[in-house]
Amino acid sequence: MIAELGLALLWIAAALACLSLVAGIVFLRTGKDDLAALVRPASVAQGLLTATAFALLIALFVRSDMSVELVARNSHSLKPMLFKVAGAWGNHEGSMLLWLTILGVSGALVAIFEKRLRNDTLVATLAAQAALSLGFFAFLLFSSNPFKRLPVAPPDGQGLNPLLQDPGLAFHPPTLYVGYVGISVAFSFAVGALITREIGPAFARAMRPWVLGSWIFLTLGITAGSYWAYYELGWGGWWFWDPVENVSLIPWLAGTALLHSVAVTATRNALRAWTVMLAVIAFSMSMVGTFIVRSGLLTSVHSFAVDPERGTFLLALMAIYIGGALTLFAMRAGAVAEGKKFALMSREGSLVINNLLLTTILALVLLGTLYPIVAEAMGEKISVGPPYYNKVAGPLALILCLVMVAGPLLSWRKDDGKKLWSRLPAAAFAGAAVLFGLVLFGGKVGVLPLLGMTVAGVVAVASIAPLWKRNLRRTPLPTWGMVIAHFGVAVALAGMAAESAFIKERLVAAAPGETVKVDDFSVKFAGVSPVAGPNYTAIRGTLIATTPSGASFTLHPEARMFPGLMGTAPTETNEAALLTRPGGQLYVVLGQPVPGADGMSADRYQLRLWWKPLVWWIWLGGALIAIGAALSLLGRAQLIEIWRVRRARKAQERFA
Amino acid sequence: MKAKHQRLVLAAVALCGVAGAGVLAASALRDEAAYFRTPAEVVAGKTTVGEPMRLGGMVASGSIRRQADGLTIDFVATDGKASIPVRFKGIVPDLFAENSGMVADGRMRADGVFVADRILAKHDERYMPPQMGDMPKNMKVPATT
Numbered sequence: 190m191i192a193e194l195g196l197a198l199l200w201i202a203a204a205l206a207c208l209s210l211v212a213g214i215v216f217l218r219t220g221k222d223d224l225a226a227l228v229r230p231a232s233v234a235q236g237l238l239t240a241t242a243f244a245l246l247i248a249l250f251v252r253s254d255m256s257v258e259l260v261a262r263n264s265h266s267l268k269p270m271l272f273k274v275a276g277a278w279g280n281h282e283g284s285m286l287l288w289l290t291i292l293g294v295s296g297a298l299v300a301i302f303e304k305r306l307r308n309d310t311l312v313a314t315l316a317a318q319a320a321l322s323l324g325f326f327a328f329l330l331f332s333s334n335p336f337k338r339l340p341v342a343p344p345d346g347q348g349l350n351p352l353l354q355d356p357g358l359a360f361h362p363p364t365l366y367v368g369y370v371g372i373s374v375a376f377s378f379a380v381g382a383l384i385t386r387e388i389g390p391a392f393a394r395a396m397r398p399w400v401l402g403s404w405i406f407l408t409l410g411i412t413a414g415s416y417w418a419y420y421e422l423g424w425g426g427w428w429f430w431d432p433v434e435n436v437s438l439i440p441w442l443a444g445t446a447l448l449h450s451v452a453v454t455a456t457r458n459a460l461r462a463w464t465v466m467l468a469v470i471a472f473s474m475s476m477v478g479t480f481i482v483r484s485g486l487l488t489s490v491h492s493f494a495v496d497p498e499r500g501t502f503l504l505a506l507m508a509i510y511i512g513g514a515l516t517l518f519a520m521r522a523g524a525v526a527e528g529k530k531f532a533l534m535s536r537e538g539s540l541v542i543n544n545l546l547l548t549t550i551l552a553l554v555l556l557g558t559l560y561p562i563v564a565e566a567m568g569e570k571i572s573v574g575p576p577y578y579n580k581v582a583g584p585l586a587l588i589l590c591l592v593m594v595a596g597p598l599l600s601w602r603k604d605d606g607k608k609l610w611s612r613l614p615a616a617a618f619a620g621a622a623v624l625f626g627l628v629l630f631g632g633k634v635g636v637l638p639l640l641g642m643t644v645a646g647v648v649a650v651a652s653i654a655p656l657w658k659r660n661l662r663r664t665p666l667p668t669w670g671m672v673i674a675h676f677g678v679a680v681a682l683a684g685m686a687a688e689s690a691f692i693k694e695r696l697v698a699a700a701p702g703e704t705v706k707v708d709d710f711s712v713k714f715a716g717v718s719p720v721a722g723p724n725y726t727a728i729r730g731t732l733i734a735t736t737p738s739g740a741s742f743t744l745h746p747e748a749r750m751f752p753g754l755m756g757t758a759p760t761e762t763n764e765a766a767l768l769t770r771p772g773g774q775l776y777v778v779l780g781q782p783v784p785g786a787d788g789m790s791a792d793r794y795q796l797r798l799w800w801k802p803l804v805w806w807i808w809l810g811g812a813l814i815a816i817g818a819a820l821s822l823l824g825r826a827q828l829i830e831i832w833r834v835r836r837a838r839k840a841q842e843r844f845a
Numbered sequence: 846m847k848a849k850h851q852r853l854v855l856a857a858v859a860l861c862g863v864a865g866a867g868v869l870a871a872s873a874l875r876d877e878a879a880y881f882r883t884p885a886e887v888v889a890g891k892t893t894v895g896e897p898m899r900l901g902g903m904v905a906s907g908s909i910r911r912q913a914d915g916l917t918i919d920f921v922a923t924d925g926k927a928s929i930p931v932r933f934k935g936i937v938p939d940l941f942a943e944n945s946g947m948v949a950d951g952r953m954r955a956d957g958v959f960v961a962d963r964i965l966a967k968h969d970e971r972y973m974p975p976q977m978g979d980m981p982k983n984m985k986v987p988a989t990t
Contacts, residue, residue: 423936424963545859549866556870560878570881572899574950577877581869696935698915748939761939780936783915793915795936 192257192336195245199286199336202238202293203326205231206319213316217309217384225312229300232315235322236290236297243277243290246335250277256342259283259335265346269723275359278366281483281499282335287363288479289329291370292322299374299399306395307387314381321373324506332502355421365410365437369475371403372444376472379465380514383521388461393454394825396468400451401822404444405815411437412811423763423778425799427688427807430578435558436478439551443471446547448818449540457601459528459537463544466518473511474551480507481558532603539596546589553581583637590644590682593675594651612654620647634690641686649679666824674817681810687803688773698783698793708800709737710775712744717779717794725751727764730779730794734768742768746779773802879950887953888927894955900929901948909943922947922959933961 209231216225249257250273253266263283264276278287296318303311329335378396382388414437419427428434447467454464480503531537557573564571598612623646627639652675655668693708701716715731727749735741744766751760768775780795881899882892892898902922909920917934920943931949941947941964951961 541855545862549862552863553866553870557874560874564878570899571878572881572950573874573878574897576897577873580873580877581866585866696916763936763939778936783911795916797936 191245191249191252191254192338195242195249196334196336198238198242198245199326199330202235202242203323203330205235205238206293206322206326209235209319210316210323213312213319216312217316225308228312228315228319232293232300232319233297235319236293236295236300239286239290239293239322243286246283246286247274247277249336250274253346255344255346256338258337258339261339261343261346263346265724267345267724271356271359278362279359282329282333284362284366285325285329285333285483286335287366288370289322289325291367292318292325292373295371295374295399296322296377299377303395305391306381307385307391310381310385310387310392312381313384314377317377317380317384318373321377321510324509328499328502328506332499355417361410361413361417364406364413368403368405368407368410368444369437369440369478371399371406372440372468372471372475374399374403375447375468376514379468380517383465383514383517386521386524388465388525390455390458393451393461393464397451397455398822398825400444400447400468400471401818401825404441404448405818405822407437407441407444408811408815408818411441412808412815415811416808419804420765420767420776421762423765425694425765425776425778425797425801427685427804430557430573430575432558433482435554436474436481439555439558440471440474440478442547442551442554443467443474446544446551447471449543449547453537453540454528457529457531457537459531460541460544461528462518462522462525465525467544467548469511469514469518470548473507473514474555476503476507476510477555480504531601534599534606534609535603536596536599536601539592539599542592543589543596546585546592550582550585550589553585554578557581579637583641587637587640587644590648590678593678594647597655597671597675598651613651616647616651616654619650620644622646631690638686638690641682642690645679645683645686648682649676652676652679667821670817670819670821670824672817673820674814677810677813677815677817679810680813681807684803684806684808684810688801688807691802693800695796695798697796697798699796700793705796705798707775707798710734710800712775712777712798714794714796720747722749725749728779728782730766730777730796732766732777732796734775736770744768744775744777746777748779748781769805773800774804775800881948883924883927884922884929885924885926887929887959892953894953897950897952899948899950900931900959900961901946902929904941904943904945904947906943922949929959930957931959931961933964935963937964 209228212224212227212231215221216228246259249260250264251270253260253264253273255261255266259280259282260276263280264273268276277283296315299311299318300315303314306314375396378392378399382392411434414434415427418429418431418434419425447464450460450464450467453460480500483499483503533541557577560573561571594613594616595609598609620643624639624643627634627642631639652672656664656672695705695707697703697705699705699714701714704711704713706712711734713733713735715733717728717730720727720729727747729745729747732744732746733741734744746766747764749762749764751762763778763780766777768777776799778797780797782791783793783795785792877897879897879899880892881901884900884902886892887900900922902924905921905923905928909918911918917932918937919930919932921928922931923929931951933949933951948965949959949961950963950965951959954960
């Protein structure tokens with residue numbers, strides 16, 4: 190019954206989305222209020238019903254109901270509970286239902302909480318959100334029904350890709366999806382404001398918390414995804430410029446640009462058209478990302494389950510939404526009043542440069558991601574890898590960081606270039622110190638990492654400068670947020686640069702008892718032993734790493750073997766072992782056994798060891814950026830304010 | 846400066862920036878994009894020695910040879926039409942095996958051996974690099990030994 194109920198809820202939710210859309214259009218055409226009153230409750234109900242349907246899908250996975258095709262294909266009764274739950278969204282249909290759930294729930298949240306917008310703009314926004322939902326409902330119900338029953342239930346399921354059986358990954362996709370889809374609210378706000386021509390500070394202030402919120406999730410999702418790829422794939426890298434990574438980075442870049450331009454619109458009533466355009470671009474990029482991942486268009490280590498036919502459907506949806514929004518934009522472009530003017534040497538000016546650089550990087554990453562498809566259409570098979578991205582995005586990102594140094598120290602409207610210099614001596618000194626230190630003592634360091642560490646030094650000091658000589662207790666939360674987020678960028682940048690400059694790698698075939706030197710560590714390979722996990726068997730290596738000071742640590746890298754279920758091929762994964770130290774991480778991978786002289790028994794094992802200086806700073810930086818944004822959101826959403834007002838009102842009612 | 850002029854200047858700056866980025870991207874793509882080649886294409890002379898490229902094919906049965914250092918392996922990549930010897934030093938991926946698909950990043954050496962920096966492999970039913978889609982799924986791989 191659960192599956193049928195879930196499907197029924199989805200149809201009702203789709204009908205409600207249809208109702209919101211029609212009621213919204215009628216209201217905007219005729220101005221009749223009676224229908225508009227339906228839009229808010231319909232949006233809330235649609236969100237609730239979709240979320241319930243998603244909960245029912247999870248319940249089916251938890252109960253291992255193999256009569257449902259999706260469960261049979263992606264789960265197994267012996268799987269640990271966490272992965273049964275995660276299995277609900279670790280596949281195409283489930284992830285699309287999750288996508289719809291987030292679309293619906295964000296719409297519901299807008300309907301409940303948004304009080305600052307004019308009523309007609311809000312109705313237009315909710316109608317736009319309903320229109321988005323409707324398309325994806327069609328996609329889900331007509332081509333990817335997650336609740337489809339099998340005529341005959343198999344005795345057990347086929348399991349889940351072992352690479353995906355990792356606690357970190359269980360929560361990585363939902364986090365990223367909240368970010369991806371949360372930005373749909375910005376898109377709907379933009380469409381709503383374009384329809385009613387209400388583009389100004391009020392609209393920007395209403396949109397801002399939503400942009401911040403989804404951007405926090407995107408940041409966390411990308412950071413977590415990077416860490417997952419780092420320790421789970423066993424390749425030692427933290428970013429591969431893989432298409433699937435790129436399509437999460439592209440909306441993030443658009444979101445970052447939007448975050449900064451919306452600040453200009455909210456505070457200074459400038460850059461209006463650009464902010465609206467960016468809101469459209471940001472969600473469009475999310476859809477492009479979903480399309481690329483879900484259609485299996487690109488070669489990728491992430492393309493686990495691909496289905497090209499569904500791609501056509503998604504492509505059509507995308508064309509309708511993006512094309513529709515851009516057409517609306519073109520029709521209304523003339524109606525968007527000219528914003529306030531400002532000097533180039535001003536906060537606004539620096540944010541304009543920030544936006545130019547971010548969108549340029551976005552375009553270059555998008556180009557690199559799509560180029561292989563275009564080339565393939567013209568008969569050439571090409572792959573674009575890290576050298577391209579490092580070459581084009583690296584220098585631009587460093588320039589962007591330098592703009593970030595100046596921006597927060599400039600005042601709005603107009604500032605004096607000389608005054609800016611007087612605010613920077615400490616930062617300039619920090620940069621010079623890092624540069625000289627590296628040149629004198631760092632040995633041979635590449636140009637990009639060298640510049641990266643120098644810029645990181647400058648940014649770290651300059652990011653704190655806005656707090657200088659301020660009363661810290663009176664400093665508003667958004668300022669704290671900006672300072673922490675920008676400092677996080679410096680931390681992450683330092684981590685990336687230091688890791689690529691000073692990484693040490695050893696690749697050996699070692700016999701038990703042998704000792705390998707990597708950087709300052711001597712690592713003794715003690716041997717291997719077989720172990721059994723809940724649904725796999727493994728060879729577990731034991732290594733003892735000793736630091737120069739004599740402290741020793743034990744590491745257990747594993748080579749895991751997952752038996753094939755229901756006729757699928759068995760799979761193996763490498764579990765790297767990590768030792769985190771203040772100065773970096775020691776990363777050990779156990780490779781294959783090397784047959785001895787008799788060709789039979791293994792007397793040696795392949796071992797790959799890395800010493801990665803400051804590598805964990807990359808994810809620490811990512812976390813700091815997200816924390817900064819969260820503080821800013823707390824300040825912007827004025828939750829505390831709203832709570833205070835409500836409490837005061839309740840107190841009044843009690844007395845009345 | 847009037848607001849209109851300011852917009853013009855901004856647009857001009859943006860245009861220059863975009864043009865510059867375009868030139869940068871075009872040159873970077875020309876230098877850094879790696880062609881995907883099958884052994885038959887390599888034999889047909891479509892590749893330049895020493896240029897970064899991607900080689901895709903099946904690992905010929907019985908062709909994997911391990912060197913005494915325990916780290917280097919030699920094998921033959923084939924697409925049924927032609928075969929290319931490949932050398933790789935490192936840990937091969939979990940799913941790398943004879944008679945299954947692989948994609949290798951690396952470059953051709955003057956003596957006709959492909960030296961791989963990285964090997965990707967999947968023999969999961971559900972995963973096949975799209976670039977290998979031209980190959981029949983259950984292609985019989987001729988033994989080379």
